[in-house]
Amino acid sequence: MDLVNISSIVIHALASGAALVASSVAREEIVVKYRSLKEFIGEKFGPIKPVDQLEKRLSEERQKLLAEDLGDAIEALPGTPKEIEIVINQLLGRTKALTESLEKVPQAEFDAVGIDIKSVKAVNVKIQKVISEGGATGVRIKGEDWELKGDMTVENITLKK
Structure with a gap:
């Protein structure tokens, strides 16, 4: 080679x-x-x-x-x-x-926007207004050691090519 x-x-x-x-x-x-x-x-x-x-x-x-x-x-x-x-x-x-x-x-997974959140202790979590301009076709949210007492909301995700 x-x-x-x-x-x-x-x-x-x-x-x-x-x-x-x-x-x-x-x-x-x-x-x-x-x-x-x-x-x-x-x-x-x-x-x-x-x-x-x-x-x-x-x-x-x-x-x-x-x-x-x-x-x-x-x-x-x-x-x-x-x-x-x-x-x-x-x-x-x-x-x-x-x-x-x-x-x-x-x-x-290659085509996804990634959000990685570790050690969350909260009442409510809100993820919003995420914009990807890299041609992603999806969103992956990964969490570890989460302790939520209320709601988690994910909204207003824009994937642009």
């Missing part, structure tokens, strides 16, 4: 993971594997600022540029051919682990 394909595969998995992690509906397994891949890239190939930028604005152009940068960084790896092969295999292993976790996620 050539470096262009390797870096493209890695960045595609990273971008998919970033999209799901940012949506707040990602399963813990995906968050852990996404962070593992991101940190590995930072440790082995330098600053991860471009990855942070990818998280903020997912675009094909950013993915392509980041893939090119990663390909260049792989080419510039110091060490013997065997040492470089080990690093590339580790990179591909983490990418595969993330990809396998992502493949388990139903497409509807």
Whole structure:
């Protein structure tokens, strides 16, 4: 496999993971594997600022540029051919682990706006005026450790393409 394909595969998995992690509906397994891949890239190939930028604005152009940068960084790896092969295999292993976790996620979760609320103790909860402009087709609300005495209302959700 050539470096262009390797870096493209890695960045595609990273971008998919970033999209799901940012949506707040990602399963813990995906968050852990996404962070593992991101940190590995930072440790082995330098600053991860471009990855942070990818998280903020997912675009094909950013993915392509980041893939090119990663390909260049792989080419510039110091060490013997065997040492470089080990690093590339580790990179591909983490990418595969993330990809396998992502493949388990139903497409509807990728297409959802995520709202993740933890440790709520309230009488009433109202979620309103949520606007998504990313083409989401649904809303997922995830909660943990909730204690409600009254009502929970969710209204005025707008999903734009």
